Amino acid sequence: MSRKGWRRIALALGTLMLALLVGCQSIGGFDPGKMIVNQLSVKSMESSSTFELHFDWDDEALAQQDPEAAKIADLFRTITLKSDHAMVDKDGNIAINGELAFAKAAIPFSLAQNADSMVLQIEGFKQPIVIQSGGGGLFPMVEEDQADNEVYQEAATKIAGELASYLFGHVSNPPVMNVEQVNESVHGESLNLTKVHAELNGEQLGGLLTEFMTSIAKDEEGLRQLLQQVIQLATTLPPEVLEEFGFTAEEAIPTETELDEFVKELMGSFAEARDQLLAEKSSPEWNEIFNEGLTFKTDLFIDSEMNIRKSDLEIGLGAELFKDSEIPLEGVTLHSMQETWNVNGDVEVPAADIPDNAMSLFDFYLAQPYEVLRQMDPTSKLYGLLKNDLEIDDQEFTASYYITDDNGDIYVPLRPTLIDFGIYDLTFIGKGKYIQFRDEAIQRTLQVQLGTNAAKVNGRPLQLKHEVRVVNGVGYVNADDLFGLMGAEYSVSKDENGDEALFVTRDL
Secondary structure: OOHHHHHHHHHHHHHHHHHHHHOOOOEOOEOHHHHHHHHHHOOOEEEEEEEEEEEEEOHHHHHHHOHHHHHHHHHOOEEEEEEEEEEEOOOOOEEEEEEEEOOOOEEEEEEEEOOOEEEEEEOOEOOOEEEEOOOOOOOHHHHOOHHHHHHHHHHHHHHHHHHHHHHHOOOOOOOEEEEEEEEEEEOOEEEEEEEEEEEEEHHHHHHHHHHHHHHHOOOHHHHHHHHHHHHHHHOOOOHHHHHHOOOOOOOOOOOHHHHHHHHHHHHHHHHHHHHHHHHHHOOHHHHHHOOOOEEEEEEEEEOOOOOEEEEEEEEEEEHHHHOOOOOOEEEEEEEEEEEEEOOOOOOOOOOOOOOOOOEEHHHHHHOOHHHHHHOEOOOOHHHHHHHHHOOOOOEEEEOOOOEEOOOOOEEEEHHHHHHHOOOOOEEEEOOOOEEEEEEOOOOEEEEEEEOOOEEEEOOEEEEOOOOEEEEOOEEEEEHHHHHHHHOOEEEEEEOOOOOEEEEEEEOO
8 A cells, every 4th residue: 555545544544533532512411521531530440342343345356456365355354353341440450351253263362461461362372472561661660659659640630631621622513413311221231321422424524623723723822721730730740750751840830931932832833733734625635535435423322420331433434545545445344332331340350360381472473473373272263264264374485696507507595595484593513514404394404515415304314406505605505405305486487676586485
């Protein structure tokens, strides 16, 4: 996809989320902005949710473009992430049980996270994957003192609330928005809730966005009051936190002159952003982003304490957004549903215990695909998906360099070619006459002798068809000999630049 195409999609998604987050003006006695700010005070809860991502492919065009890609696209036409039960306690510990579903498989998983580590168990893996933060968090000096940490958390929540309230005051309601009282089931419990329904398309969103920037660029007094409130709240922070931001307690309170200069600087930035946005609105690209093919609708169900207890959100991206992306997509739909209960209640999250056989995320990241598969149950659905459908362990690359002798035989430099296979360790034996390496993918130890056709496979001698050559101090092995020993195949053809290249594949 071109950079331009990615930017269009990213901007569309980002501005849709802005419309969701910044809220609206009061309607029917209900204040959406206050409701959204209230979510910042939620410290613990339990929930269940479903997030579904659906790709509407132009199947015929995709098959013509890349048949293999068409097969993969069909596997992931609909991706569903389901959380059967998620818990968050007041200390920020998290536990989730759910599944990730594709066309051919639903993969159960569980996740447990505390301040120091996250343990992810995926059905099909013989051992869990662990991500360790090393402790300390964002402000390690503060977290050593629980009292100071609570002060920081309280001040940060209030600052976020003040900022959100300031932004909400500059956003108009969506064209379609209504509020009604309903009786709705949440986690098996019948509740009296306020239902907020809103709809918006890309054209309307573009109008709201320009209105927002125009309004905020005029509100100098509102900005000044916001900064004064933030400064006042910042003075309640522990000295250690201020030092993390590069301030002393005295420096955290600016003079009236410094505040005036800062306000004028910000207002200038807002005005510049507004002018740029208005200029963009008159460009042809604006209508390619902000058009009726971009849709957003949501239903929020709020209780008497302004907590969101149930939600249903759908975002649609029409074909217009993908026309310059070179991807044959006719649309993308994102749909999420969530139910929440025990809000700010007594939630007990199980400890994130780390088993002795756990694999670190770093080791997982460094592992070759075939090594990942060896950590899995070969009878599991995930193994079948990765091994048979996605063929993640198969290898293919374009050889870095090769030479041809007078007979037309092809020779490849040993070390760079092995690196292309993911093999980095070579052992030189007998003052460099022998080169030995381990091919873990096929569990063979191979050895060749420079200047001869003598070789060994797992200690058993054999004769190569060609001698191993040394050219300018570099060892070269005949392509038929080396790739034959490693179970790989190769061909010579034109690359994308029209030059002859050696393409190597290995089916593991």
